[in-house]
Amino acid sequence: MPRLITLSRAARLVGVKRGALQKKIREGELRTFEGEILLTDLLQSYPQTEVEDTSMLERVEQIMEQAVNKIVRPADDAPDSGALATRVMALSQELATARHEARRLAGVINGLQAQFDLLDSGDSLPDDAFSTLRQWLATALATEAADELETDEIFARETFLRVMEAQIRILPSGHEFLIEGSDSILEAGLRNGLALAYGCSNGNCGKCKAKLVSGQIKKIHQHDYVLTEAEKALGYFLTCSSTAVTDVVMEAEEAAGSRDIPLQNIDVRIRKIERPDDRVVVLETRTPRTNRLRFLAGQYLTLKIDDLPTCDCSITSCPCDGMNLQFQIPVTAGDPLSEHLATNARAHDIISISGPRGDFILNEESSRSLVFIAGNAGIGPIKSLIEHAMALDIAEDIHLAWITTDGNSHYLGNLCRSWDDALDNFHYTALQANGEQSAQSLLPQITGKLGSLDQYDCYVCMPSPLLEPVKNFLTASGAPENQVRVESLR
Ligand code: FES
Secondary structure, eight states: OOOEEEHHHHHHHHTOOHHHHHHHHHTTSSOOBTTEEEHHHHHHHOTTOOTTOOHHHHHHHHHHHHHIIIIISOGGGOOOHHHHHHHHHHHHHHHHHHHHHHHHHHHHHHHHHHHHHHHHHSSSOOTTHHHHHHHHHHHHHHOOOGGGHHHHHHHHHHHHHHHHEEEEEEETTOOEEEEETTOOHHHHHHHTTOOBOOSSSSSSSOTTEEEEEESOEEEOSOOSSOOOHHHHHHTEEEGGGEEESSOEEEEOOBOOSGGGSOOEEEEEEEEEEEEEETTEEEEEEEOOTTOOOOOOTTOEEEEEOTTSOOEEEEOOSOTTOSSEEEEEEEOOTTOHHHHHHHHTOOTTOEEEEEEEEOOOOOOTTOOSEEEEEEEGGGHHHHHHHHHHHHHHTOOSOEEEEEEEETTOOOTTHHHHHHHHHHOTTEEEEEEEESHHHHHHHTHHHHHTTTOOGGGEEEEEEEOHHHHHHHHHHHHHTTOOGGGEEEEEOO
């Protein structure tokens, strides 16, 4: 029977981005059946798939390491996680072999039936009927369905993945993601770039409540929030306190835009302050464990320290971690808060944050490739957007150009280069300019290698004098206005 698999599993199986599969679907290279694709079609598109590739096994071993002692069995009698993963893989291969053999024998039985029909159709049995039949049977049994062997190897891997990872599908959005190890459904969803509703993330507030439509879940820790008996009977559960045992379909609330994210006021504690150069402060903060910040990549907060004037700062970390928040704050002469952070602030100091605000967020409905252009510390919110885009895994290509002017440094250059080295679809260009005119003259270097700009969504975060010129340049170069989002450096 033809085997259908979801895009997430298909991408994992052949080791490509979901965006690459979506491109093949758009171009008609891969067929979809209610959002799923045929395993055989997948193999035809990726004939080079290495069935012996052990990276998946290693990855699963890591997952097992984290998971097995927590949810599968008590720690004292749990088998070695690597041994368990190897056994599951061996069982998957046995299952694939048995499935292959069953299919082959079904073919032989059908052939035998046809032989009997043939013999039955004559007036009398030929003398050599039985020896001919015996010979036919011997040949049929010796014939391997070799053309399907490779599919069976992939079947074994796919079965293995099904055991190790469950898939979550969210209604009504249709978003889907894989959940690994002992992660909660909420953690896995956030890590995959989804804006699921939540508050405390540890079972106190009830904001992550979702309704199970199908599949099986398991509570992984006790929670103080009390679900009513009626809610339980309807299938409601807390995503922050549950993991998936089987593939799950659930109804859950997701933010579709900034208007769906509530304003929050939280006191955070400084964890670390770094000065990568004398123009910027990188501030790492932590919220209370029971009160994390829900935000969208690219949004900003208002920061307040004691009686100093407040300032608006972009969040430069990923929304997948609402507890550990990062800010990259330009140090500006005459701005008391940035000067205080650069000179007097210490670890453990308290900062009051309020927000989030702002619409400089990813257009998640688009699967176009992405162009990010950052100027100086504008790399901060751009970094948050890029990390979010990587988590969503829908863009085919991501281009980042970082222009620094007037002595500002590429203080995150190592991170950007490491993305460029590690990801086939990520391309980084560092540019240095002297003054605004010089920065503008560098823009053709960015767009020159992109081809037609209407194929891209562009995101620009720059010091304000450069913002309009860059936007005008992009639209004059062919980028549709509704595909260019800009933000002035805060
Ligand atoms: S996020 Fe608060 S109970 Fe789940």
